[in-house]
Amino acid sequence: MTKFSNIISLEQAKLLALKNQGLLDSEFGKGKKGTLSAIEHLGYIQIDTLAVIARAHHHSLWSRLPDYKEDYLHELLEKDKSIFEYWSHAASYLPICDYRFSLPRKQSYASGKSHWFEQDKKLNKYVLDKIKAEGPLQSKDFEHKRNTPGNWYEWKPAKKALEQLFMEGKLMVAKRKGFQKVYDLTERVLPKNVNTNIPSEKEYAEYLIKKAIQANGLVEEKEITYLRSKTKDAIGKALKTLIKNAELINVSIENNKEKYYTTKKILEESNKIKINNHIHFLSPFDNAIIQRKRLQNIFDFDYMIECYLPEPKRKFGYFCLPILYNNMFVARFDPKADRATNTFYIKQMHFEKGFKPNTEFNLMFAKKLREFATFNNCTKIAIDKADAKWKKEITNSPLERG
Secondary structure, three states: OOOOOOEEOHHHHHHHHHHHOOOOOOOOOOHHHHHHHHHHHHOOEEOOOOOOOOOHHHHHHHOOOOOOOHHHHHHHHHOOOOEEEEEOOOEEEEEHHHHHHHHHHHHHHHOOOOOOOOOOHHHHHHHHHHHHHHOOEOHHHOOOOOOOOOOOOOOOHHHHHHHHHHHHOOEEEEEEEOOEEEEEEHHHHOOOOOOOOOOOHHHHHHHHHHHHHHHHOOEOHHHHOOOOOOOHHHHHHHHHHHHHOOOOEEEEEOOOOOOEEEOHHHHHHHOOOOOOOOEEEOOOOOOOOOOHHHHHHHHOOOOOOOOOOOHHHOOOOOOOEEEEEOOEEEEEEEEEEEOOOOEEEEEEEEEOOOOOOOHHHHHHHHHHHHHHHHHOOOOEEEEEEOOHHHHHHHHOOHHHHO
8 A cells, every 4th residue: 555645745735736737738638629628627627707818717728728619618608508508616618527616606596695795686587588589698688777887896777686696596598699697588598408406415525525635636625625615514514525535635835834625536647647848828717826925835926916906006017917837826917918900018027036947937928928929819019117137038039930
């Protein structure tokens, strides 16, 4: 029997985290099938509205699937119905095979919980009846007059009702037009063969634990409960049971007092992980970095998206992207895809303290930059604020000039 130390090196922890996130090699396959495999493995892909560059859900999938196309995600949702939209720790695309584990949250909303706003039950009924009678509808299909400009949080009443009914599970997103949701009755969207049995508290807790470990390699308890209200007690009990039954093991990282959970199989496979030279420009909402404290603990990378800060307080830029080079976060840059001119801009470039880009890095960066610009439907690249010597090397790279 293999014996496992309860302490692993920081390098081993990094490799475990990256491998299980699919960021060392493309392990999910290709095309639409690979896209579904990635979502099933990771458990979710976060949806975000910001469109400074390709939206977060497309960006996160492209980082793991070099041949990814946005149509794959749309087809999986609308035609194949092998994924669905709902809430994970945030709005997400989720695998339909995990549908039943969305039911506890839906049950809490159907029992009276409100989604951000106070409910108008008469309006909820009106909206539901209208969709029942007329078929799939968007928010704009419900008339509403506004005398003053509105902000994102000043939703019109019908949109509030649609989102409440969506959170309760009475409505699903059948498709999107542009980026706007098209809602329909759940019974008309959900495939007939999907398991709709509500999991027990124990089942749900074990699902969250195992999914987190599968996607991340090793996790702390607080990472499993992250933004999931009223799960702490059940997850704590389930962790003790899984440890007792030898389904999980405890590990700690050298010079880190936190307790992590993983499996013997994952830990055993970590000895076989080999790292090939690679570089990724990650979305601020990428699964691998969304928990900033974890990112700091394992990778010593202090990251915050600054678009929510007033401009004078921004240090790295509105939408800065972390740059992962092999198993280190070495830099970040602030991008913008200008669709009008087909130009991809790097507005600012910042290297982490102690990292000096060499020729190998510059060549890899230039190649990835060209690929990323193409993914963002840009044919030209412009680099603004950056070290003059580095900028010259990148600009002169034959790989970048393409």
